[in-house]
Amino acid sequence: MADALLSNVTGELSNVTAALPNVTAELPLKTIDANLILYILFIVVIAYVLSWLLSFILMHVSERIGWYRTSITMIIPLLKLLIYLVALYYIVIALIEPSLTQMIAFSGLFGAAIGFGLKDLFADIVGGVVIIFEKPYQIGDMVTIGDKYGEVKDIGIRATRIQTPGDETVSVPNFTIFAQPVTSGNAGDLAMMIVIDLFIHPDSDAEKAMKILREALVTSKYVIISKKYPYTVLLDDFPFYKRIRAKGYVNDLRLEFEFKSEVTRRAWAEFKKEGIRPPSFVPPAGTSNGASEDVEA
Amino acid sequence: MAEDQRTVSGCPVIGLEKELQKITEAIDRVGSGAPAHIAIVSEPMGGRTTIVTEIRRIYGERVHYLPLEFVISPSCLPDFSTIPEDIILIDNCRFLALRRMGGFEVLDAFLHAQISSKKLFITTWNAFAWQYLSAVMNLDAYFPTIVTLDKMDTPVLKQMILSRYKPGEIRFFDDGAAQRSMFFSLIHKKIRLPLMANEISLPWIKLNFTVMLRRLPRKKRIQISIEDVIFEKINRIARGNPGVAILLWESSLKENTMSLASIHETPYAIDLDTNETFILTIILSMKSLHEKDLDAIAGSEMDIQRVLYRLVQQGLARDDTGYYSIPPFALGPAIEYLKKTKRLW
Numbered sequence: 001m002a003d004a005l006l007s008n009v010t011g012e013l014s015n016v017t018a019a020l021p022n023v024t025a026e027l028p029l030k031t032i033d034a035n036l037i038l039y040i041l042f043i044v045v046i047a048y049v050l051s052w053l054l055s056f057i058l059m060h061v062s063e064r065i066g067w068y069r070t071s072i073t074m075i076i077p078l079l080k081l082l083i084y085l086v087a088l089y090y091i092v093i094a095l096i097e098p099s100l101t102q103m104i105a106f107s108g109l110f111g112a113a114i115g116f117g118l119k120d121l122f123a124d125i126v127g128g129v130v131i132i133f134e135k136p137y138q139i140g141d142m143v144t145i146g147d148k149y150g151e152v153k154d155i156g157i158r159a160t161r162i163q164t165p166g167d168e169t170v171s172v173p174n175f176t177i178f179a180q181p182v183t184s185g186n187a188g189d190l191a192m193m194i195v196i197d198l199f200i201h202p203d204s205d206a207e208k209a210m211k212i213l214r215e216a217l218v219t220s221k222y223v224i225i226s227k228k229y230p231y232t233v234l235l236d237d238f239p240f241y242k243r244i245r246a247k248g249y250v251n252d253l254r255l256e257f258e259f260k261s262e263v264t265r266r267a268w269a270e271f272k273k274e275g276i277r278p279p280s281f282v283p284p285a286g287t288s289n290g291a292s293e294d295v296e297a
Numbered sequence: 298m299a300e301d302q303r304t305v306s307g308c309p310v311i312g313l314e315k316e317l318q319k320i321t322e323a324i325d326r327v328g329s330g331a332p333a334h335i336a337i338v339s340e341p342m343g344g345r346t347t348i349v350t351e352i353r354r355i356y357g358e359r360v361h362y363l364p365l366e367f368v369i370s371p372s373c374l375p376d377f378s379t380i381p382e383d384i385i386l387i388d389n390c391r392f393l394a395l396r397r398m399g400g401f402e403v404l405d406a407f408l409h410a411q412i413s414s415k416k417l418f419i420t421t422w423n424a425f426a427w428q429y430l431s432a433v434m435n436l437d438a439y440f441p442t443i444v445t446l447d448k449m450d451t452p453v454l455k456q457m458i459l460s461r462y463k464p465g466e467i468r469f470f471d472d473g474a475a476q477r478s479m480f481f482s483l484i485h486k487k488i489r490l491p492l493m494a495n496e497i498s499l500p501w502i503k504l505n506f507t508v509m510l511r512r513l514p515r516k517k518r519i520q521i522s523i524e525d526v527i528f529e530k531i532n533r534i535a536r537g538n539p540g541v542a543i544l545l546w547e548s549s550l551k552e553n554t555m556s557l558a559s560i561h562e563t564p565y566a567i568d569l570d571t572n573e574t575f576i577l578t579i580i581l582s583m584k585s586l587h588e589k590d591l592d593a594i595a596g597s598e599m600d601i602q603r604v605l606y607r608l609v610q611q612g613l614a615r616d617d618t619g620y621y622s623i624p625p626f627a628l629g630p631a632i633e634y635l636k637k638t639k640r641l642w
Contacts, residue, residue, distance in 0.1 A: 066637040190639070215398045218433045219594075221575035225432040226642045251639055255571065266596065270398055 040091050047087035051080045055154070062140070070188050073139035077132045077155040084157060120175065124158045127174030131155055135188070136177055142185035142192055142253045145172045151254065165257060185253065191224050192253040196246045196263050201277040206235050206242050209276050216267040217246045222259035224251045241279030310351050311460055312453040312539065313344055316444050317351055323442040324356065324384065324417065332417040334439060336390075338427045339446035341584050341628060342540025345421045348446070349388055352419065356384060360419075364388035368395050368583075368590050371403050377414050386419045391426035391583055394434075397594045401434065408439050425582035425641055432642060448537025455528040457539065458546050462553075470556040471523045527557055534562045536629035544625050565612065565630040576604045577623075577631060578640045580614055585622040 055076045062072035096106065114122045132155070137143045141152050143162065150164035159171040176182075186192040196217070200209050214233045217223060225231055231248035250259040271277075310317050316337075323335050339345050353360050361382035363375070369392055377385060394404040411418050420440070422430075430436040437443060449457070459467070488499050531549075535542035549560045569577065572595075579594055580586055588605070595601040605621060608614035613631055614621050623631055635641045 067639045212398070215401070219396050219398060219400065221571060224639060224642055225429075227432075229642075258571075262598070265598075266398060 036094060039094055043087050043090050043094075047083050051083045054079050054083070059139075067190055069190055070138055070140040074135070074188065076139055077128070081129065081132055081157065120173075121158065123175040123178075124173045127177055128155065128157045131160070131174055131177060136182045137184040138188050140190075140253075141188065142256070144183040144185075145176055146180050148172060190252055191229055191249040192256065193247060194250050194256055194259055196248075196260055198244045198246075198264065198267060198271075199241045199279050199283050200244060200271070201279045202237075202240065202242055204242070204271075204276040205274070206244070208274055209242075209244050209271060210235055212270045212274065212276075213244050213246050213263070213267045216263045216270065217248045220248075220259060220263050220266075222250050222252075222255045222262060224249045238283070240281035241283060243283075310347055311457040312449050313348055313446065316446055317348060319442070319444050320348070320352065320419070321355065324352075324419075327383075327417050331412075332415065333441035334411060334418040335420070335442040335444065336427070336437075336440035337419065337421045337444045337446070338424050339421075340424045340538060340632070341581070341623070342538055342544075342625060343424070343446045344449075344539050345388075345446065348444075349386065349421060352386060358382070360384045360386050362386050362388070365390065365392040367587065368392050369403055371406055374403060374406055374410070377410050377416065380416070382416075384417045384419060388421050389423075389584075390420040391423040394426070394430060395590060395594065396429065396579060396582075397596075400594075404430070404434065408434075408436075412439060423582055423584055425578070428642055429582060449532070449539045449542070450537070451525070451528050451532045454532050454539060454542050455524065458528075458543065466553060467550070468554045469523045469527060470554050523557070527555055527560065530557060530560050534560070534626075534629070536632075538628060541625045541628055563612070563626050565627060567611065567613065567630060567634045569607070569611075569613075569634070572599045572604050573607055574635060574638060574640045576601070577608060577613060578635055580608075580621050580623055581628075581631060581635065581641075585617075585620050588619045588621065591621060 058072055058076050058079075062069045065072060092106075131137070137152055137160075139152050139155055142150070143152055145160070145162065148162055148164065148170045150162040150168075150170065152160060153163050153169070154161040156174075159173050162170045162172060164170060196213075198209070198213060200206065210233050214231075217231055217233065218225060223231070225248070229249035231246070234245045234247070236243045236245065246263065248263075250256050320335060320337070323333055326333065337345055337348055349362075353362055359382055361380045361384065363385065365388065393407050394401050424445070427436065531542050531545050535545055545560065546555075549555060551559060576591060576595065576599075579591065583590075588601075591605070592601050595604070605614065605616070608621075609616060613623060613627050615624050632641065
């Protein structure tokens with residue numbers, strides 16, 4: 001029995017060796033006719049429609065589900081990958097019969113194709129698979145990839161789409177995760193920590209300012225506070241100004257800027273009543289996004 | 298001690314015996330050191346008044362009772378050291394704080410007075426106000442004994458409601474609503490599809506577990522009376538809230554006869570924006586709040602009139618001469634919605 005098997009394998013191998021010098025000539029590609037092209041087209045369209053429909057339905061469901069929004073959206077990329085893999089499988093078996101010979105020939109051609117022109121595309125696809133399984137971010141997260149910040153709207157096979165606060169859609173190739181650090185503000189959670197910096201004159205009453213900022217934070221309509229989502233208010237002293245920093249979690253990461261604006265506006269209204277002044281020296285831009293605006297106001 | 302337990306077991310606080318015992322034990326433990334103050338926490342209509350009445354009945358003259366009716370100013374806080382009684386029972390402590398800038402001063406002053414006093418403070422809190430204040434001000438650190446009144450189970454609810462009547466006074470009428478049910482009943486569910494503006498009606502299969510239990514083989518059969526089915530329905534609609542369940546019972550009872558078909562559930566389709574959910578959360582955690590307090594909480598950024606109109610229009614709030622509260626039957630749906638959107642932590 002074992003001998004018979006061994007002789008079979010040896011036979012196959014010698015066939016392969018014989019076939020290799022003239023691989024292309026012997027590739028038993030099925031006759032490509034109108035029917036086959038229509039069939040492939042049909043599979044591609046079905047796969048595309050199915051993946052679009054699934055992600056559309058799941059996105060819609062996730063929007064209605066409230067707090068567990070991101071738990072639904074995280075399975076979308078995985079389903080998409082599955083659909084495209086199945087489609088690819090059907091296309092391949094429609095074109096060639098998958099025997100060892102063809103597989104070797106196919107992989108040879110495939111390797112050459114990657115080597116020549118498709119290496120970036122292939123790297124993006126591998127990046128997409130890594131994103132799906134390693135989950136450095138998920139659909140719905142607030143992320144910074146390179147210098148782009150925004151909400152992840154879609155994780156595709158080739159690229160990730162991010163919607164920036166300015167409502168621009170940025171396509172970031174999936175390969176980027178290998179080359180650049182990726183920051184996720186909430187890591188799958190719907191609440192996200194927000195840092196709010198206010199700068200006051202060094203002669204102003206910092207203790208009173210801290211109390212006001214704390215109250216502005218905890219009474220905000222956007223805040224969430226619990227043991228899991230704590231808040232804090234900190235003071236830092238600089239030569240020409242004092243910085244009051246509040247850290248708290250916003251209830252829904254889409255309301256990040258409304259939260260910042262509401263807390264800042266109410267805190268400054270109270271600061272003015274209590275005679276707390278802005279500093280005469282404006283801290284350099286970039287210290288905090290909202291800082292320079294506050295001081296100018 | 299044994300005498301106290303007897304008093305407790307004989308009192309009319311059905312379903313809250315364990316909680317009352319915990320409170321009486323905490324009161325009896327008070328020695329010469331710092332007293333272990335007590336907080337009684339429950340959802341609106343969750344049974345705080347029953348407990349408070351019972352404490353006042355048991356401890357009588359030892360208790361100084363101080364119910365708060367509205368949001369109080371710092372000057373309204375009494376001087377506790379002049380009160381002769383050794384137990385100070387403050388009802389509705391949610392009115393000590395308001396979720397607005399400068400709204401925590403009274404609570405700060407009260408907590409300071411409480412921890413520097415030798416008297417025992419018993420306070421009652423709305424569960425949602427308590428959750429918020431615990432997260433923000435670490436309120437639970439001031440109260441070594443926290444008694445939470447939980448949701449009520451159907452058998453306890455049945456016992457509580459029926460204890461108000463003489464045996465046989467209430468007739469349970471089997472109108473066949475339970476009998477007609479099959480294992481699976483075909484119902485028509487209204488469903489809103491993503492791409493369509495209007496709701497469509499889809500046939501839906503509903504499993505009927507009560508009937509399934511009845512149809513078990515004779516040996517395993519569980520006897521379910523019509524009473525149990527009725528109380529199960531009342532408790533499901535009231536979501537375990539005893540106050541809401543009693544109201545539902547009273548509104549469904551006709552000439553001392555109760556039938557399954559007379560219990561109606563009000564449907565709510567809640568659709569609110571951030572401002573509306575925020576104001577609903579505030580009304581829920583205060584139970585009842587005057588428009589001017591709501592206006593102060595809303596601030597200049599929010600059009601409070603529009604928000605209140607929307608809440609009243611959706612049946613989630615009602616206006617009693619300027620005081621806004623949540624109608625009892627809307628409590629359950631409103632709490633579910635606010636928990637789903639994480640407005641209640």
